[in-house]
Amino acid sequence: MKLEDLLAADALIPSLPEAVNRILGELQHEEPDLQRVNRLLSGEVGLTVRLLRLVNSARYSTGGQRIGTVEAATAMLGLNATRQLVQAAAVGAAFRGVPGVDMTEFWRHSLDVAKIAQSLAEELRLDQGLAFTAGLLHGTGDLIMKMAMPDCACLRPAFAADDGRYEAQVAELGFAYPEVGAAFAARWLFPDNLVEAIRFQCEPRECADPTYSSLLYLACWSARAHELDIEGNAPHGDFPQGVAQAIGLSDAERLRDDKVIAWTPPDEARDFT
Template sequence: MKLEALLATETLIPSLPEGVSRVLAELQKEEPDLRRINELLSGEIGLAVRLLRLVNSARYSAGDQRIGTIEAATARLGLVATRQLVQAAAVGGAFKGVPGADMTSFWRYSLDVAKIAQSLAEELRLDKGLAFTAGLLHGTGDLVLKMAMPGRESLQPPFPTDDDRHETQRADLGYAYPEVGAAFAARWLFPDSIVEAIRHQCDPQDARDKTLASLLHLSIWSARAHELDIEGEALADAFPGDVAQAIGLADAERLRGDDVIAWTPDDEARDFS
């Protein structure tokens, strides 16, 4: 299937859910009603559970205190971050029963990428929410491709451990999951900076905003190295040092350790999916 045909097929790229649309409509008002936002979110049980998971995964809470209610979550996040995480939380509910995909494994890995991206953004004094959301969404294009072409050979290896996926898909299809994921993010009205970072996650040097795309590239590399259990000399040789240097990452060494973040357990990913 050609990229243009794929992107034109409404049934393949999930639409923004009605409940999420109502929340976002309230958030977009000149003077949003936080009480109404909380009511709308509380009425969408699956969305509320995923939102709370994301808030706690992203460590928006103070110290070790976990956030347990929607009211506490929106108060802690503020309106801008609430909008971003509501959209991100809804993504988990948009992809159900994707052919050939282990969704627990997919979201566990995606949450790891998101957490690493947030950690790097904090170090570089960038928007942590944007970085987290870009990390969480970076692989959604692969899910769309699986739904469109479930038997395609280039889509069969597990996403978290397939280090050659971008090149293989481009050779097979003429395009790959980053372009499709960017189209999905744009359709769901995510900020342009997130759309651009997802599109250029594999080639950050070509992005208009090289910093967020490079940060995402490094986060993906670190999470995938963990999935593949790469260590020692092989890990050092594979490290994209030029990308780290380009964005002035001072402590690049820590991305090559096994304690980069608190890695996501399966039960957290299972609740999200």
């Protein structure tokens, strides 16, 4: 299958849910009614659960306190971050089941990437919410490809531990999951810089502004190294020092540390699905 054929197949790329459309419509107003946003969110129980899980996963709260209500979450996040996390929370429902994929493991790894990306954004004084969301969505293109081509050899290994996936997909298909994921993010109306981060996550030097794509590249490297280390062969010798230096990351070595974040437990990822 060619990339243009896959992207033209509307059935393969999930549409933005109507409930999320209504919420985003309110958030797009010049002066959004936050009470209406809260009412709309509260009427979507599954979306609310995933939103609160994401808010607490991202550690937006201070003092270790957990956020337990929609009202508290939106008040703390602000409009822009609320918009992004509402969209991100809906993604879990959009990919409820993909043949041959352990969705709990997929989202566990994606949440790890998101948390690392957010921690790097904090250090670099970048948008932490955007970095977190980009990390969460970075592998969605692979899910879409799996639905379209379930028997494709370059899609068979588990996403989290497949360090050569991008190169294998380009060699076999001529495109890879970052391009498909970027198309998905654009269709769901995520910000342009988030779409670009996903699109160039494996080749940040090709991006006009490589800041967020580089940050995502590093977060993916760190999370995948952790996954591979479980098998005893983490690629620590291949640390992307040049990418880290290019965005001015002063403490890049911490990405090698197994304690770079509190790794996501399966039950946290299971709630997201």
